[in-house]
Amino acid sequence: MAFLKHPFFKPFKNIFILILVAFGIWMLFFxxxxxxxxxxxxxxxxxxxxxxxxxxxEIEKDNKALKELSTDEGLEKFAREEYYMKRDxxxxxxxxxxxxLKTKK
Structure with missing residues (x-):
């Protein structure tokens, strides 16, 4: 118990300081x-x-795509590019x- 006589430990002899330190540790970790x-x-x-x-x-991009598909030209472009549709x-x-081309590796 000789280490408790060191000046660093003097404030920890006060019960209020000990409770405050214990409360602080509890609040920080537990x-x-x-x-x-x-x-x-x-x-x-x-x-x-x-x-x-x-x-x-993504919503903005989808709204832009919807706006393009709402026109006849945009719908025709989509059908041609995605489904390879054509006129007679x-x-x-x-x-x-x-x-x-996508190849298997």
Whole structure:
């Protein structure tokens, strides 16, 4: 117990200081509202905000695509590109390059 006579430990002989230190340690590490839990929740909030921004951009992109498809020209362009549709008096040639083909690796 000789180490307790060191001047550093003098404030810890007071019961109020000991209770305050114990309360501080409890609140930082063990409580339901601890600092560690707050850090996890803040990182989750940041991830959700990033996801929210991603979905907002996707909604804007989809609204733009819907606006293009609402016109006759846009609908015809989509049908020609995605479903290779054509008019009766037309012929369509599909040219695929080797670097654009999906190959199994």
């Amino acid at each position: 409580d339901a509202n601890s600092l560690l839990i707050h850090h996890e929740l803040n990182s989750e909030i940041n991830d959700l905000e990033d996801e929210k921004e991603y979905y907002k951009k 008096n037309e012929e369509i040639f599909i040219i695929e390059y080797e670097d654009s």
